Amino acid sequence: MPAVFINCVVILLCSTLGLLLKRRLPKRLLDALMEAMGLCVMVIGISGAVATENMLCVLVCLVVGTVIGTLINIEKRLDSLGEFLRRRFEGKGDGESSFTQGFVGASLVFCVGAMALVGSLQAGLEGDWSVLLSKSVIDGVTAVSFTAAMGVGVLFSVLPVLLYEGGIVLLSGALSGVLSTLVIGEMSAVGGVLILALGINMLGMRKQPLPAGNMLPAIFLPPVYLALLGNLA
Numbered sequence: 001m002p003a004v005f006i007n008c009v010v011i012l013l014c015s016t017l018g019l020l021l022k023r024r025l026p027k028r029l030l031d032a033l034m035e036a037m038g039l040c041v042m043v044i045g046i047s048g049a050v051a052t053e054n055m056l057c058v059l060v061c062l063v064v065g066t067v068i069g070t071l072i073n074i075e076k077r078l079d080s081l082g083e084f085l086r087r088r089f090e091g092k093g094d095g096e097s098s099f100t101q102g103f104v105g106a107s108l109v110f111c112v113g114a115m116a117l118v119g120s121l122q123a124g125l126e127g128d129w130s131v132l133l134s135k136s137v138i139d140g141v142t143a144v145s146f147t148a149a150m151g152v153g154v155l156f157s158v159l160p161v162l163l164y165e166g167g168i169v170l171l172s173g174a175l176s177g178v179l180s181t182l183v184i185g186e187m188s189a190v191g192g193v194l195i196l197a198l199g200i201n202m203l204g205m206r207k208q209p210l211p212a213g214n215m216l217p218a219i220f221l222p223p224v225y226l227a228l229l230g231n232l233a
Helices: 002-022 027-049 055-072 074-089 096-111 114-126 130-150 152-170 181-202 212-220 222-228
Strands: none
Touching: 002 114, 002 130, 002 152, 027 096, 027 130, 027 181, 055 074, 055 181, 055 212, 055 222, 074 096, 074 152, 074 212, 096 130, 096 152, 096 181, 096 212, 114 130, 114 152, 114 181, 130 152, 181 212, 181 222, 212 222
């Protein structure tokens, strides 16, 4: 758990630094920074998605996961959580849209990916902090940029990071027999598609943002797919 706490502290400190920079940067520069971050997020998403060794697994998991997430309406629940946090801690700051975009977007970027999953497993099983510490450096740089562009909502992404990484560390013994290298790779590939959707939203490429939140269940379906259907694909 210490490595998880370090990751969270780095995100908090760097998000605070981003807020200080935000107040000193002109809107034109912040808009340019937002576009640059959107492009970077798209590159991260594409690099993760193309790493798949089983495209059918990614496709099936995305379809089934999106159906589940849409029926549960995860996107609306995330928006409601973001709005609650905004009202509770920010007041009339950046506005609902900016706060929620920062909270949801940063949470996806920090939690979805091989480093969060593998690093948490290594920390829990082997006491090896190296991957999570490396991730902390990357998250710190990202937090500064994201917060400067999208505001204080990014700071609250530390909550899902703590729950996600901390949960994996605590459950690592049980998960070690389920999450093989292949499974982790396919989970990361599905996550890459979600991060790509986030980048599209950040760049405003659609009038209606892609409901990336409703796709979240897809990340957890590759173990099921590979266990039940992998041999048939």
